[in-house]
Amino acid sequence: MENSAPPVIVGITGASGSVMAATTVERLLSMDVPVVVTASAAARLVWREEMEESFGAALERWTDEGRFAYYSFGELNAPIASGTFPTRGMAIVPCSMATAAAIAHGLADNLLRRAADVCLKERRPMVIVPREAPLSAIHLDNLASLAHLGVTVLPPNPPFYLKPATIDDTVSFTVERTLVALGISSELPIGMVYRGPRDAD
Numbered sequence: 001m002e003n004s005a006p007p008v009i010v011g012i013t014g015a016s017g018s019v020m021a022a023t024t025v026e027r028l029l030s031m032d033v034p035v036v037v038t039a040s041a042a043a044r045l046v047w048r049e050e051m052e053e054s055f056g057a058a059l060e061r062w063t064d065e066g067r068f069a070y071y072s073f074g075e076l077n078a079p080i081a082s083g084t085f086p087t088r089g090m091a092i093v094p095c096s097m098a099t100a101a102a103i104a105h106g107l108a109d110n111l112l113r114r115a116a117d118v119c120l121k122e123r124r125p126m127v128i129v130p131r132e133a134p135l136s137a138i139h140l141d142n143l144a145s146l147a148h149l150g151v152t153v154l155p156p157n158p159p160f161y162l163k164p165a166t167i168d169d170t171v172s173f174t175v176e177r178t179l180v181a182l183g184i185s186s187e188l189p190i191g192m193v194y195r196g197p198r199d200a201d
Ligand SMILES: Cc1cc2nc3c(=O)[nH]c(=O)nc-3n(C[C@H](O)[C@H](O)[C@H](O)COP(=O)(O)O)c2cc1C
Pocket: 012, 013, 014, 015, 016, 040, 041, 042, 043, 045, 046, 049, 095, 096, 097, 098, 099, 100, 131, 132, 133
């Protein structure tokens, strides 16, 4: 990784919404923010269902940018498994209910979950973008536990009040909100800010 500024960790799990992971990584790289990605086994399965480009091809493209590193979920000796390795925090996008449950209960049994456990214990910014519907009481309890620990729980809901025209609009909105929650951006782009009621027609 050429840029020596601390990276943001992007954890990709097997919830639906691989495009949100890709857009988050690409937006960070476009801002010159170093990125470390780790992905669960299920994330790769879902990616295959949802994306045109293979996960491997996306990794190659991101690696070519030079501020990018990838570790598979079994690499528990990766730098992001230790609190001594500095990072700017972690986004888990999309976040499955399985991973939300594991993190809420301290189960650090793969690299993604361990990296999240480290962010919590080191009190670094963490954002999760949970995707499931409907939500059971188990899901809600686990998400509430994470919120109480300071995690930003950011469901990828469309901002209906901004009249999104496409799924991409909603994805971009979620990604920009993620960057603000991590402290990477100071504010949302102008078109994503609600300015109060419109004049009556
Ligand atoms: C096509 C597909 C879509 C899925 N979508 C979701 C989802 O939106 N939310 C969720 O919590 N799990 C979803 N799952 C199930 C998870 O992949 C499964 O619970 C897995 O064990 C999660 O593991 P991980 O958290 O390590 O990625 C989906 C699975 C598949 C194959």
